[in-house]
Amino acid sequence: MRFELSPAGRRLARRFPLPLAVAAVAGQAVAMIVWAVAAPGGAAESAAAVKGDGKVAITYIITGDRPTADIAYDTPDGSEDHEAVALPFKAEYRFKKGESLSLRVQNRYQNGPGHMMCTILANGRVVKQSSASGEHAIAFCDGAAGLEKPVPGAKVPSMAAPRLPKGEVRLTKVVRVPRYKGSGSPVVGRVGDGDAHLSYAEFGGAWGPSRRTDPAMAGYGRQQVFDTDPSWQAVLASGLVRSDLMGAYKGPDKLRALASAVQDNRQHSAFTDTTTGRDVASQPLVVSGRKGWVIVREMRFRKEGVSSTMDLSAVVVVDTGRPRPSFVWLDVPASRKRLWPDVNALIRSLRVT
Structure with missing residues (x-):
């Protein structure tokens, strides 16, 4: 298996010049695997876990017809970006009213041309939804928690897994x-x-x-x-x-x-x-x-x-x-x-x- 850093390691490497980045991650695991603990949705709470706190239950959903995508999104504590995330993706948070929301998805060129969709739910209703198609398709959704109106006719996307590529x-x-x-x-x-x-x-x-x-x-x-x-x-x-x-x-x-x-x-x-x-x-x-x-x-x-x-x-x-x-x-x-x-x-x- 090839050498690889976790998403957290890649973000660290991008924040420092190469020599410092190498020093910062020296001695850490390479190659292979998996699976980072510091990963998308790491601070996520269940939308139903906290009630009566005046916050807005926000759900981010990314779907598509390709197996993976690169994603980035705002959280109550900042922002996160992750590569090669398996689709469909879902994360739930509670935002203060008026806080910035942002959700971005980009198809990976390795997947070939495909269709990507981002969706933001506020208290269970679709308030933002966008889609794009192509080899480098990018879909972007943004807004402010609790200040966006539901999108007429918009449906919550299915979380069914996308079709497998040939040979899988x-x-x-x-x-x-x-x-x-x-x-x-x-x-x-x-x-x-x-x-x-x-x-x-x-x-x-x-x-x-x-x-x-x-x-x-x-x-x-x-x-x-x-x-x-x-x-x-x-x-x-x-x-x-x-x-x-x-x-x-x-x-x-x-x-x-x-x-x-x-x-x-x-x-x-x-x-x-x-x-x-x-x-x-x-x-x-x-x-x-x-x-x-x-x-x-x-x-x-x-x-x-x-x-x-x-x-x-x-x-x-x-x-x-x-x-x-x-x-x-x-x-x-x-x-x-x-x-x-x-x-x-x-x-x-x-x-x-």
């Missing part, structure tokens, strides 16, 4: 994780991730030692890696699911949907732009009496200087009883296929702490 496969039925053949890695201990309230096997052999990382920069609290090429790594990491992905966490199938959203986010942020993701397993788990779900996806890609053309990516999402579920993510390139049994060993070892 997402499992909606249960397919159990296969028992992968190979020598696998020796288990040399256990990793405890206090932030995620999870523990699991620590691997030896080719794997480096498990290390703590800064979740605000890397997007996860623990990582274990080894180099498979000069610019590519196998990765094992854990942390809390990004707050902007929690919109998928609803309905009777919410754990599966959230695990799929986490995989989608990783595919679009940690792999090449032309990667094709094909789910090969999707099944429920019970971890220390808590519900979980695992999705295994084959990430097929081509990248100059990388010997593998496919990574096996396994994501486990666990409801630990905290407000946000936790994840463990394991990625091993096909060039190290003999280590794919690490997926089975990781799942067996997983515990809630």
Whole structure:
């Protein structure tokens, strides 16, 4: 997987000249994954959570017919911008009356031409809505909280997932994780991730030692890696699911949907732009009496200087009883296929702490 900073890390890098930015993020996790804790909607509150405070319940919604988009929006505490956010996107806040509202979405050129729409709801009614189409389509909505009139005839957009690009496969039925053949890695201990309230096997052999990382920069609290090429790594990491992905966490199938959203986010942020993701397993788990779900996806890609053309990516999402579920993510390139049994060993070892 390629090196990558979390959205917070990218914003830090943009605020400083390159040498200072490099120094500021030195020692933080690179490459791979996932999933930033400092992410869209991180300060969001439920629109129904606070009543009688005189504030306006604002809901931002972004929809489109492409899988991802770059977005930016105002919050009560400032503004946020994020790249390659999985669509549809939804965030809820409470603004003081008259505060500035702004929501911007841009299609990513990697998606090809597509249609994008931004929508702002105030107390549940559409007050702003705009759309655009094209390879670089940009839709923009703005206004002032509590001062905008409902848009006549405007409808709240559907939050259904957009159509998958050709070659992509997402499992909606249960397919159990296969028992992968190979020598696998020796288990040399256990990793405890206090932030995620999870523990699991620590691997030896080719794997480096498990290390703590800064979740605000890397997007996860623990990582274990080894180099498979000069610019590519196998990765094992854990942390809390990004707050902007929690919109998928609803309905009777919410754990599966959230695990799929986490995989989608990783595919679009940690792999090449032309990667094709094909789910090969999707099944429920019970971890220390808590519900979980695992999705295994084959990430097929081509990248100059990388010997593998496919990574096996396994994501486990666990409801630990905290407000946000936790994840463990394991990625091993096909060039190290003999280590794919690490997926089975990781799942067996997983515990809630």
